[in-house]
Amino acid sequence: MHLNIVNNMNKKLNEQKKFLFQVIDLNPNYIYANDEIGRYTLMNKSYAKLMGMNIQDMIGKTDDDIDRDTFVEKQSDDKETDQYKLQQKVFIREESITAASGEEIWVQTVKVPINLNDSSAVLAVSTDITERKQYEDEIKFQANHDALTGLPNRRMFNEDLTNLLEKAKIESSQNAIMFLDLDRFKYINDTLGHDIGDLLLTEVSRRIEMLLKQRHNCADIYRLGGDEFTILLPYYNAEDSEAFAKELLEQFKDGFLVDGCEYFITPSIGISIFPRDGDDANTLIKNADTAMYYVKERGKNNYQLFTSEMQQHFYRKMMIEKQLRTALDNEEFELFYQPIMNVKTNEIIGMESLIRWNNEILGQVTPDEFIPIAEETGMIIPIGQWVLDTAIEQNVRWQKEVYKPFKISINVSVRQLLEPTFLESVKNSIENNSIDATYVVLEITESIAMYAESMIEKLCALKKLGINLSMDDFGTGYSSLSYLNKYPLDSLKIDKSFVIGMNRDDENKALVKTIIAIAKQLDLKVIAEGVEGEDEYHFLSEIGCDYAQGYFISRPLSVNDFKEKWLTAGD
Structure with a gap:
């Protein structure tokens, strides 16, 4: 009777032990135990698989006894130095283990001391946090x-x-x-x-x-x-x-x-x-x-x-931007006009409108200074509209006063051309002033080449209004001949940097000849800017240039001076 009881108890204990090991083995966490000198006394299948070994080959051995070439363990900073003689439970926040497969596994581990009689051991349970770590790393990467x-x-x-x-x-x-x-x-x-x-x-x-x-x-x-x-x-x-x-x-x-x-x-x-x-x-x-x-x-x-000199430059730029915002309202802008002459007949055929700005604080500010700031800030849109309206209005007044009408050339920036309402504003200005559109010339720059087909479409729409289109400062920008042939242009303006001192520079002379030859092939008129001497003027006439403007003919003039010098003489 007593023997049966003992046998039943042993059987139940064995069953419990077997059940316990099954629970440990089936647990997806990594579970293992080490005695006080570091020998493995227990581990589950998950941990053995992680290490790439059999349980039997690891039990009873320390890490030093086992070939560690198949994995490297990186201990976290808060891990106990004497990890096999713990006095209390230790929570290791994170540690990285390189598995036998070469994959890096991140785990979170709890180590619990087990004291039996005179011996002690440490039970470790590690939870795989790799997915969470990857998510955290991804969040950190996205943040940075x-x-x-x-x-x-x-x-x-x-x-x-x-x-x-x-x-x-x-x-x-x-x-x-x-x-x-x-x-x-x-x-x-x-x-x-x-x-x-x-x-x-x-x-x-x-x-x-x-x-x-x-x-x-x-x-x-x-x-x-x-x-x-x-x-x-x-x-x-x-x-x-x-x-x-x-x-x-x-x-x-x-x-x-x-x-x-x-x-x-x-x-x-x-x-x-x-x-x-x-x-x-x-x-x-x-x-x-x-x-x-x-x-x-x-x-x-x-x-x-x-x-350090740049600090002074940007202080002036800041002042220009500040004063520019009220310049239109304060009527600080004025248009000057520079005549354009036919080099064959020596007759004035038109004039270019050039903006001037006189500010009470800054004094005279050159267009080279304030136009880039106006483009950068978007103020070029209202300023450009003022130039367009003022130049056309002035030309209409002059046409009523003199017998022969002239063309008026107006500079237009890429920023204006990109404005969705620009076409409509040009059309309105022409209609409101009742001017024949053929007497209006819009001067554009070569930088339009950056916008390829979309800009060609806009230029064609402008051309349908009846106005003339001229490419300003030709030779200094981005144009390629393939696009030049597609633009609905009427004329090219040779940049003054090629014209000034042309007779003393064979390279510039050759460039001017080439530009004129290209223009003739494309059936375009040619205007030379920056003509300052009689020699340049005559040379341009000899090589087929159509028109010229520059100080040799006249400097830019105010409304009254232009009328007195060029329009009164034309009656």
Whole structure:
């Protein structure tokens, strides 16, 4: 009877033990136990599989006894040094284990001390948190990286720059901060759409990344937003930075293939150097940004190291922008007129309207100074409308006063052409003033070539109104002959840089001859700007130039002076 009871108890104990091991084995967590010298006394199948071994081959052995070449365990900082002699339960927040398969597994582990008589052991239960870690890493990556290009973002840039400067102050090292902005990118977005713009940004970032990887692997590039990028150049001085900037500009000489089409775009690059240009992040960022805008105002597609003189320049720019906002309301603008002469007959056939600005605080401000600011801020739209209306109104008044009517040439910026309401505003101005549209000439610049087919459509719509179209400053911009043939143009204006001193420069003379020959092939009239001497005037006549304007004929004149010199004499 007593023996049966004992047997039943043993049977139940064995069953419980078997059940317990089944529970342990079926548990998806990794479970194992070590005695006080680190020998494995228990483990489940999940852990053995993770280690790529059989349970029998690991029981009774320490980690030193087992071949560890198949995995590497990275202990977290808060793990007990003497992990096999714990006095209380230990919670290890995270640890990374490289499994036998080579896969990195992240686990969260609880280690519990087990004390039996004079011996002790540690039971460990690890939960797989790999999926959660990957999600957290993804969230962290998204917080610190740009969604479009995958580049580190502004937040990461600020953090990395702060760390770089702290290190640089300890080491007394030089470092460069580079700001890069894509020229006229907004126009690409506006005309071709944001999808094309986004693809172009991605291609630009990939090309710069490749340059850094191949030749400047200590540098890092970031996208701040829009078309603005920054590059950190650790240990680069001014000379090193300039050399890098030249390499960077070379990367933009070839077009970018986007959606089967090739697009050309250029960067403006500003550079500040630590500690020369500032010893804190905000100052260095501001100065690099200032240098970049300095480049934009001087033709773009270049680089510039920051200088203290730029501060004065941008103070004036700020003042110009401030005063420009009230200039129309205060009637501070005036149009001057420069005659255009037929070089064969020596007769005036038209005049170009040229805006002048006299401000009470700033004095006379040249168009070269304020027009770029007006375009940048969008104020060119109301100013351009004022020029259009005023020039046409003035021409109508003169036509009523003199026998022979003249054409009036009006400069139009790309920013105006891109305005959806521009066509309608031109039409209204012509109709409201009852002028024959053939006496209106709109002068456009070669930068329209950046907008390809979309701009051709707009120009054709303008041409249908009956006005004339002239390409201004020809030879200095972006035009290709293939597009020049598609534009509905009536004339070309040779840029004054080719005309001035032409007789003393054989290269300029050859260029002028070539432009005239091209124009004749395209059945276009040719106007030469900047004619300052009699020799140039006669040479232009000999080689087939149609019209000329410049100081040799007359400087730009006010309304009264133009009427007195050119219109009264024409009666």
